[in-house]
Amino acid sequence: MIALGIEGTAHSIGVGIIKESQEKCRVLSNVIKTYQPKKGGIHPREAANHHATYLPGLISESLQTAGIDFQKIDLIAFSQGPGLGPCLRTAATAARALALSLDKPLMGVNHCVAHLEIGRGTVEGCTDPVLLYVSGANTQVIAFAEGRYRVFGETLDVGIGNCLDKFGRTLGMEFPCGPKIEQLARNGSSYLPLPYSMKGMDIAFSGLLTAAECHVQKKKPLEDVCFSLQETAFAMLTEVTERAMAHTEKQEVLLGGGVASNKRLREMVETMALARGAKFFVPSRDLCVDNGAMIAWLGLLMYQSGLRMRVEESVINQRFRTDMVEVTWRA
Numbered sequence: 570m571i572a573l574g575i576e577g578t579a580h581s582i583g584v585g586i587i588k589e590s591q592e593k594c595r596v597l598s599n600v601i602k603t604y605q606p607k608k609g610g611i612h613p614r615e616a617a618n619h620h621a622t623y624l625p626g627l628i629s630e631s632l633q634t635a636g637i638d639f640q641k642i643d644l645i646a647f648s649q650g651p652g653l654g655p656c657l658r659t660a661a662t663a664a665r666a667l668a669l670s671l672d673k674p675l676m677g678v679n680h681c682v683a684h685l686e687i688g689r690g691t692v693e694g695c696t697d698p699v700l701l702y703v704s705g706a707n708t709q710v711i712a713f714a715e716g717r718y719r720v721f722g723e724t725l726d727v728g729i730g731n732c733l734d735k736f737g738r739t740l741g742m743e744f745p746c747g748p749k750i751e752q753l754a755r756n757g758s759s760y761l762p763l764p765y766s767m768k769g770m771d772i773a774f775s776g777l778l779t780a781a782e783c784h785v786q787k788k789k790p791l792e793d794v795c796f797s798l799q800e801t802a803f804a805m806l807t808e809v810t811e812r813a814m815a816h817t818e819k820q821e822v823l824l825g826g827g828v829a830s831n832k833r834l835r836e837m838v839e840t841m842a843l844a845r846g847a848k849f850f851v852p853s854r855d856l857c858v859d860n861g862a863m864i865a866w867l868g869l870l871m872y873q874s875g876l877r878m879r880v881e882e883s884v885i886n887q888r889f890r891t892d893m894v895e896v897t898w899r900a
């Protein structure tokens with residue numbers, strides 16, 4: 570089977586085409602366009618307009634890159650949530666129109682679950698991981714238990730990427746700020762105290778953000794503030810991930826989301842995994858960030874497990890939680 574997936578939960582609109590071969594995911598194409606606000610955060614309506622503008626071209630480009638035409642597509646998948654309403658509706662409307670006009674089945678999928686499944690589908694040896702999903706808006710530690718992907722820990726306020734972007738904005742950086750902060754942090758060495766705020770298995774970033782901003786106001790070296798911010802935030806993420814691994818007795822950890830590009834985060838999670846005798850995995854960068862291929866892959870897994878979705882059931886859900894999905898495609 571060949572599936573086309575449309576991703577459009579937030580700043581990126583992506584189209585991916587994938588093929589199943591021996592229960593693994595082969596990516597035939599995966600193209601993406603990212604909305605970049607001139608200043609401030611993502612304006613949902615402006616992002617949706619951006620997506621509507623670029624989506625038709627991306628669909629043609631994805632078919633061209635894959636070297637196939639519409640007739641070869643067996644399924645149209647789209648990101649049903651969670652995300653920004655106007656963006657989700659734009660992607661969903663396009664997916665419905667495609668499915669109806671081509672007379673192909675339609676499948677709405679959970680974006681967070683797709684981040685986990687693309688790891689299992691494309692990374693050799695990755696079969697039953699604990700996923701540390703770190704993106705702009707989302708921060709969750711997810712693992713499979715008794716028929717669902719359960720959230721073992723998550724942010725209580727903003728996502729880690731959002732925390733980094735907000736901090737960077739106060740310094741006048743352009744979105745995305747994570748890579749620029751990472752660069753500065755490399756030249757920092759002196760750890761400045763910051764709140765390590767965890768409640769049970771959950772994390773809060775807003776106090777940490779305010780405290781980091783205070784260090785900047787007090788004219789502490791920027792490199793040290795960035796270094797300390799990363800060390801503190803990533804240590805909290807690594808701790809929750811380790812606790813989830815200990816609880817579930819899983820032997821694999823997978824990173825996903827845009828912040829998974831960060832070398833220091835990778836290093837900390839990998840060190841933890843190796844110390845436990847566990848395996849550490851990161852998908853390739855184009856499959857880590859929001860992308861259409863992961864949406865196509867999850868749609869295909871769902872379809873092949875016997876699930877069907879009528880157009881009436883394809884309404885988007887901005888608050889679509891990871892653990893709302895009944896997992897019918899694996900044991």
Ligand code: AMP
Pocket residue numbers: 703704705706729730731733734745746747748751826827828829830831832857858859
């Ligand atoms: P996503 O929402 O998954 O597309 O990821 C976007 C987020 O990842 C933004 O908040 C970026 O600032 C963040 N990001 C991207 N690259 C890095 C990096 N190298 N270090 C930290 N954060 C990053």
Ligand code: MG
Pocket residue numbers: 680684704826827858859
């Ligand atoms: Mg994402």
